[in-house]
Amino acid sequence: MSDVVSYQREDEIGLIVVDNPPVNALGHAVRQGLLDALDQGLADDGARALVVMGAGRTFPAGADIREFGQTPKEPALPDVINRLEDSGKLLIAAVHGTALGGGMEITLGCDYRLALDSARMGLPEVNLGLLPGAGGTQRLPRLIGAQAALDAIVGGKPMKAGQLEKMGVVDKVVSGDLKAEAIAYARQLADDNAPRRKVSELTVDKESNTVFSDYEQSIARKKRGFLAPFHCIKAVQAATELDFAAGQKRERELFTELLNSPQSAAQRHVFFAEREVGKVPGIAKDTPRREIAQVGIIGAGTMGGGIAMNFLSAGIPVKMLEMKQEALDKGVALIRKNYEATAKKGRMTSEQVERCMSLLTTTLSYDDLSDVDLVIEAVFENMKVKKEVFGELDRVTKPGAILATNTSTLDVNEIAQSTRRPEDVIGMHFFSPANVMKLLENVRGEATSDEVIATVMDLSKRIGKVGVLVGVCYGFVGNRILHKRQAQAISLVNEGAAPAQVDKVLYDFGLPMGPFAMADLAGLDVGWRIREGLRESDPANAPERNWLDALAEQERWGQKTGGGVFDYAEGDRTPRPSEVTAAEIEKYRAEQGIDTREVSDTEILERCLYVMVNEGAKILEEGVAMRPLDIDIVWIYGYGFPVYQGGPMFWADSIGLDKVHAKIQQFHDETGHDDWKPAPLLERLAKEGKRFADL
């Protein structure tokens, strides 16, 4: 008998139970076990019908993703499901938890589907750069039609039991004891002589070709660069044109293409990396967590308000503090406006808006923060101001309260030293807009306690963020790498590229926008003011004036003023090349005596990305990031690095570190610039023929 799949009979019903914690993934042993248990059930004359279900927390949640990329082992899942469907007995799937991917495909190989009301089912393979490869693209359209199947397969989102019942996927929704309900249902079906219902034998209406091309059109923008969604559409189209066997063959071909693609390798890396970032090496799993039942936020500006929304949306009460009532009123109004805009789009009900708003209170007095469990400071980026705030927090907050700063540049250790409890101080660096961006860089200071780290990492998940733990340095992981890339982008323009050319290369690589469109979005005035400040305070070390300063001086601050590096038409965020910018660049080049040259797209890509990889390697060596995957996740969730490239460090591995290192060395030889000095870690890995993933 298999360890992971058991067979037993109860009340004339044979139960096939998968027990492979944590999520009953359909690895080789489970697939073989399913066939063995099926044979037992078929041979068991006392069993009038068979039920397939999962032990523990869920029905199988899919193929074992760790097996992808290894040599496939028979029996393959599509064959297992075909065998289930062809079995001589009535087969019922009884679903709880999350029947995803191959799990949902198993249910489609059964005659009837019963689900607990809390269960969800879906085909999320597209998120792994794959398509449902065990008959899902062929059976689902036969069951619910091509259009609904496209939504489910290309969308990849799990659906609730009630919704699945309406769609005709689930036959019956039950609550309470699933096993008892499943046995009763199976007996009922057997008593009623219910017919077998092989989904593969259902007919699916032939759709006109435009259904599929229209669908492609409809996702073209959102899924730009991705391979899998378009392969999913092709597979569903095959279901409408071919018989089941031929359709399944086509599905297999498309699946295999995706499985062997670099995109799927990258997306699978991201799946596991996203889970790994939550596990902090050196911090025990059972580290006690502090209870966070109420949060204080200092500052009701755009950042403070955005941060507050994360907690309110997660049902955690927030007290917001400002110096002036007017600022509080403005902040509260902005939060309400944002929620109402979401409600208008149909993504929230008005009751939910009111529930969130009812969790928000405001105050002008620090003393009112005496009962909060966590305070996040989101005030002006100035060390003196921050130290004053933390001094006040130290005075008023209760022992054990966590004191967090949202600083993006300042030294968390220095801030912590302004309190008598540096072990309770941590950075929580939200990315703008804070209620939208999924990344949260949690910055560990020298003294931050394990308990505080563990609590904040858990809390990140609770408020829907991906928390990555980083160490202290200027810009932390994300912005430190970003600054290096921006510097290259500017140099490339100085040397002869146009801003639009640089942006296009990075956009085509898959980033949501290029460096200059990003600068226009953030506002050119921000960097300009910082540089101006440095020119006043430290003229000897201040950065040279460049064409970006010239643009900022003309109040070309980006999107918000209708023009920055690019021009923007009223109400349109499409960047258009600007003559003013071109003239300023020319002027700057002339002043500097630069002989311009043609800059190739390849050079743009290499310089903008390799500099990130080199800085990433330095960050790893310094221990500011713990693992390469932490850097990948920071860049994916903080800056929209394309998931299908896997993050900058995974991408570098896929190019080959020897190649990356050689080019970085060449750039260093040519420029002598510090940013191109190869990181010793990169040098070592390249020499040893290793990857960052081998660390």
Ligand code: CAA
């Ligand atoms: N294969 C291997 N491991 C898996 C897995 C899978 N399909 N699904 C989850 N796991 C692992 C996770 O890596 C994690 O491991 P660690 O504890 O070591 O980190 C553990 O199971 C628990 O997972 P989560 O932390 O994600 O737990 P959760 O409760 O938050 O979520 C879940 C559970 C909804 C099932 C979520 O894990 C999930 O979405 N899993 C992936 C589902 C999926 O994509 N299935 C399709 C697979 S591809 C397929 O089936 C192709 C086909 O057509 C044959």
